[in-house]
Amino acid sequence: MTKYAKKILEIVEDSHSHMTAEQVFDALRQTYPKVVLATVYNNLNRLWEEERIRKISVEGMPDRYDRIKRHNHLVCKGCGKLLDVDLSDLTEQLQKQVGIPILAYDLKLVYLCDECKNKLQQKGT
Template sequence: MTKYAKKILEIVESSRSHLTAEQIFEQLRETYPSVVLATVYNNLNRLWEEERIRKISVEGMPDRYDRIVRHDHLVCRKCGRLLDVDLGDLTEQLEKKAGIPILSYDLKLVFLCEACRKKSQEKGT
């Protein structure tokens, strides 16, 4: 593993903010000022392919990266805010319903966050 990959993995594992590649790039530049954004993307893709990090894709938003710990996500439909939620491991239940072995799953529950609900109420919609 390259020095960049090690530091990127450390950044992702220590964050609870679901960072974008650009946010990881900014943090990585604090240690390696000459690093380029392409290096971050290449290492993120490699770490994801090696199943060392999770990639969270939400339509209309940049991909975000997360640590490998069994948990699911709440995604605000309006602003894209992403929150962790622990619903336990549903693999066995999903396998029974699907009738096939499941390697993994990524559950995203769509909701309206408190800030967006307040904005919606203020506008009267």
Template sequence: MTKYARQILEIVNKAKEHPTAEQVYLKLKNKQPKVVLATIYNNLNMLYREGYIRKISVEGWPDRYDNANKHDHLVCKVCGKLTDLHVDDLTETLSGQIGEEMLSYELIVKHVCDDCKGRIAAVNKR
């Protein structure tokens, strides 16, 4: 693995906020001022393909990256914020349903986060 790939993996693994490629870029740029955005995209794709990291795609929002540990996500429909969810593993149930071995599944639960609920309530009061 190249030096950039290692540093990008470290940034994604440490991040709590599910960073986008741009956010990873800004963090790496602090350490590696010469790095370009295309390098970030190439390395993120490589790390994703090789299974080192996860990519979370939600319609209407840029892709976000996350550590590879098994967990699911709650996403705010208004601001797109992702929160980790830990629910029982559905692999067995799902492979039972399809009657064959499965590779993976993505569970994304939508809600309106507390911040957005507060903002909406404030607007409605005016």
């Protein structure tokens, strides 16, 4: 693993904010000021392909990256804000329902955060 990949993995694992590639790039530049954005994208993709990090895709938003520890997400339909939610591991229950082994799943629960709810209410008044 390259020095960049090691540091990127550390940044993602230490963060609980579901960072975009650009945010990872900004954090990495504090240690390696001459790093280029393409290096960050390449390493994020490699780490994701190696299943060392998770990639979270939400339509209309940039991909975000997260630690691999099993957890699920609440996604605001308005602004795309992500929050972690621990529903325990549902793999066994899902496997019983579908009758085949499940390798992994990515559960995203859609909601409306308080800020977006308030904006909608203000528009309605």
